[in-house]
Amino acid sequence: MRAFLLAVQFLTRLPVPGTDQIVAHDPGRAVLFFPLVGLLLGALLVALAVMLAGAPPHLAAALLLVVWVLVTGALHLDGLADSTDAWVGSHGDRERTLAIMKNPYAGPAGVTLIVLVLLVKYAALHALLADANHAALLLAPLLGRTAIPLLFLTTAYVRPGGLGDAMAHHLPRRGAMVAVGTAALLALLLGGFTVLAMAAAVLLLLRTLMCRRLGGATGDTLGASVELVEAAVLVTAALVA
Numbered sequence: 001m002r003a004f005l006l007a008v009q010f011l012t013r014l015p016v017p018g019t020d021q022i023v024a025h026d027p028g029r030a031v032l033f034f035p036l037v038g039l040l041l042g043a044l045l046v047a048l049a050v051m052l053a054g055a056p057p058h059l060a061a062a063l064l065l066v067v068w069v070l071v072t073g074a075l076h077l078d079g080l081a082d083s084t085d086a087w088v089g090s091h092g093d094r095e096r097t098l099a100i101m102k103n104p105y106a107g108p109a110g111v112t113l114i115v116l117v118l119l120v121k122y123a124a125l126h127a128l129l130a131d132a133n134h135a136a137l138l139l140a141p142l143l144g145r146t147a148i149p150l151l152f153l154t155t156a157y158v159r160p161g162g163l164g165d166a167m168a169h170h171l172p173r174r175g176a177m178v179a180v181g182t183a184a185l186l187a188l189l190l191g192g193f194t195v196l197a198m199a200a201a202v203l204l205l206l207r208t209l210m211c212r213r214l215g216g217a218t219g220d221t222l223g224a225s226v227e228l229v230e231a232a233v234l235v236t237a238a239l240v241a
Contacts, residue, residue, distance in 0.1 A: 028170025038145030042138035079223020081110030124234035136237035156216030
């Protein structure tokens with residue numbers, strides 16, 4: 001139970017009791033529950049979409065996106081901005097890429113990509129709500145947060161120290177494989193092969209970029225992966241509906 005509550009605390013801004021005394025292995029175990037937190041976030045979005053069923057789709061899409069960002073505290077958007085600035089500003093140098101990602105300020109490249117990703121998400125949400133396609137609202141946060149344990153399983157974590165390193169080091173690998181497999185099966189049932197394949201393709205591309213530039217992942221690239229997988233799922237679901 002503590003690991004689940006810790007996962008909620010990591011991924012949302014919801015108040016969570018009983019997470020003030022964690023032990024070394026807790027961050028790794030919390031990762032097992034990331035897909036479940038994504039599914040619960042999706043359920044929240046579906047409930048809000050049902051409540052807004054009579055509203056104009058453009059307004060409902062905007063409100064859903066606002067709630068989505070607020071509940072998650074823009075955590076992954078921050079990683080997306082930092083990763084973008086680092087990739088653009090480092091001119092291919094690994095150490096400079098890592099250094100730029102540690103800078104807390106967002107540059108023009110990062111801000112621009114945030115705006116573009118949010119715009120794409122809004123447009124996709126508008127289309128999905130117009131068709132009452134609520135399954136995609138479950139799938140996007142589910143698969144976005146499933147990307148994190150999958151990357152931990154398949155990719156080295158290259159930023160020593162800190163929370164991400166503890167997650168990677170203490171991750172129960174068998175449990176993570178079960179969590180990822182269960183999420184993938186649920187995605188197949190809810191959204192079909194095309195949506196799952198697109199999410200996997202986007203994540204594979206991102207992993208390739210990380211490995212070529214950094215030799216692995218960082219907390220910022222994990223956050224960027226969540227955002228881009230979510231956007232890919234929403235767009236694919238809207239196009240194949």
